[in-house]
Amino acid sequence: MKTIATLGSHCALQLLKGAKDEGFHTLLVCLKKRANLYRRFKFIEKFLFVDRFDELTQPEKQEELLEEDSILIPHGTLISEVGVDLVEKALKVPIFGNRWILRWEADRILKDMLMKEAGLNPPQQLKPEEIDRLCIVKLPGAAGGRGYFLVSSKEEFNHFKEKLKASGLIKGEEDLYIQEYRVGVPIYFQYFYSPLEDRLELLGIDRRYETSVDSIGRIPAKYQINLDIPLTYIVVGNIPLVLRESLLDEAYNIGEAFVKASKKNVPPGMIGPFCIEGVYTHEGLFVPFEFSARIVAGTNLYIDGSPYSKLIYDEPMSMGRRIAREIKVGLERGALDKLLT
Ligand code: ATP
Numbered sequence: 001m002k003t004i005a006t007l008g009s010h011c012a013l014q015l016l017k018g019a020k021d022e023g024f025h026t027l028l029v030c031l032k033k034r035a036n037l038y039r040r041f042k043f044i045e046k047f048l049f050v051d052r053f054d055e056l057t058q059p060e061k062q063e064e065l066l067e068e069d070s071i072l073i074p075h076g077t078l079i080s081e082v083g084v085d086l087v088e089k090a091l092k093v094p095i096f097g098n099r100w101i102l103r104w105e106a107d108r109i110l111k112d113m114l115m116k117e118a119g120l121n122p123p124q125q126l127k128p129e130e131i132d133r134l135c136i137v138k139l140p141g142a143a144g145g146r147g148y149f150l151v152s153s154k155e156e157f158n159h160f161k162e163k164l165k166a167s168g169l170i171k172g173e174e175d176l177y178i179q180e181y182r183v184g185v186p187i188y189f190q191y192f193y194s195p196l197e198d199r200l201e202l203l204g205i206d207r208r209y210e211t212s213v214d215s216i217g218r219i220p221a222k223y224q225i226n227l228d229i230p231l232t233y234i235v236v237g238n239i240p241l242v243l244r245e246s247l248l249d250e251a252y253n254i255g256e257a258f259v260k261a262s263k264k265n266v267p268p269g270m271i272g273p274f275c276i277e278g279v280y281t282h283e284g285l286f287v288p289f290e291f292s293a294r295i296v297a298g299t300n301l302y303i304d305g306s307p308y309s310k311l312i313y314d315e316p317m318s319m320g321r322r323i324a325r326e327i328k329v330g331l332e333r334g335a336l337d338k339l340l341t
Helices: 012-021 032-038 053-057 059-067 075-083 084-089 101-106 108-117 154-166 219-227 243-263 298-302 308-314 320-334
Strands: 003-005 025-033 045-049 070-072 135-138 150-152 178-181 186-193 197-210 233-240 272-280 286-292
Touching: 003 012, 003 075, 012 025, 012 298, 012 320, 025 032, 025 053, 025 059, 032 045, 045 053, 045 059, 053 059, 053 075, 059 070, 075 084, 075 101, 075 186, 084 101, 101 108, 108 243, 108 286, 135 154, 150 154, 186 243, 186 320, 197 243, 197 298, 197 308, 197 320, 233 298, 243 272, 243 286, 272 320, 298 320
Parallel strands: 003 025, 003 070, 025 045
Antiparallel strands: 135 150, 135 178, 186 197, 186 272, 197 233, 272 286
C-alpha cells in the first residue's frame, strides 16, 4: 500500500486523516519542535523528523520517503519553506498534482498571466509613478498577506519601500508588486479538478479572518483615525461561507475556465485542489486577485464535509479525503501517471 506524506503544518491533519480514511499509510515530515502536537493524532503512522522543512530535499530524507512508497501532497508550507526551485529540481518524491504550476502561483507576473489567459481579470498592476488611486502593495511569496500595505500616492509608496529595505524584507522596488485595491467582500472558492473523471467540483467556500484588517472596523471611526495601528493581513483563521445560489453558476464557470487555461499553459494542467481568491464589489462583480494551485488552509473548515461536498457525496468528504480518493481510484485504474508529477 502506498503512503501519503505531507509537511507538518498548514492542513496536514486534514490531509492525513483523509488519507487514513481512504486506507493509505500516512507519514508526516515533522519539525522536532512540533512532535508533541502531531503525536496526539493516531492516524499519523510514521514520522520523519527534521529541524527545517528544506531538509526534505536531502538525499537520505528523500530515500526514506521513497522507501515508504510515498506520494507527497504539496501545500502552502512546501512553497514558503522549501521553495519552488527545490521542488522543481531537487525533490524526487512523486507529488500529487502539477509541480510546475506552483511556480506560476509563486511568481506574480506568471500568476497574472495565467489568470488573464483564463479570462479572469485581476485588478490592474501599476508602476510606482502610476499610483493615482488606492493600491495594495504585495511582497513576494505565499506569506498569507504578511507585510502587505496600502498606498494612494508615489510618495507614500516610497516611504514604505525605504522602511522595508531598511528592515531587510526586500532587496529593492522590483520585489514589490503594486495592484489596484478593489473594495469588496472577500470570497475564496475551493475547487477540486479530477483528471480521472474530467470533472470540476466546488467543495467549499470560505473567507479569511485577518488581523489587523478585520479588527479595525470593531471600533468607531473617530477612534480609528487616532490609533496608529498598521493595516496588516495576517491570517489567523478561516470563516465558512455559502454563496447566494444565483452566483454558483459563475463560480463553476470561473473554476472551469481556470482548469482549461492551466492545461494549455502549464501542462498537464491543474490536478486536484486549487483555490480562486477574490472580492465581490458593490456592483456584485467578482474580481479575482489570486489563485493557489494546491490545497488551501481554508479547506480545514470542512474536515467533515461542506454544504457543497454534501451535494456531490453522501459521505463526509474533506479536500484531504478527496485527494486520497482520487489517488485510490488512480491506483485501481492503473492511471496514477495522470495524477502525479
Ligand atoms: P496566500 O499565498 O497565503 O494566499 P497571500 O500572501 O497571497 O496569501 P493574498 O491572498 O494575496 O495573500 O491577500 C492577502 C489579503 O489582501 C486578503 O485579505 C485579500 O483579500 C487582500 N487583497 C489582495 N489583493 C487585493 C486587491 N487587489 N484588492 C483588495 N484586497 C486585496
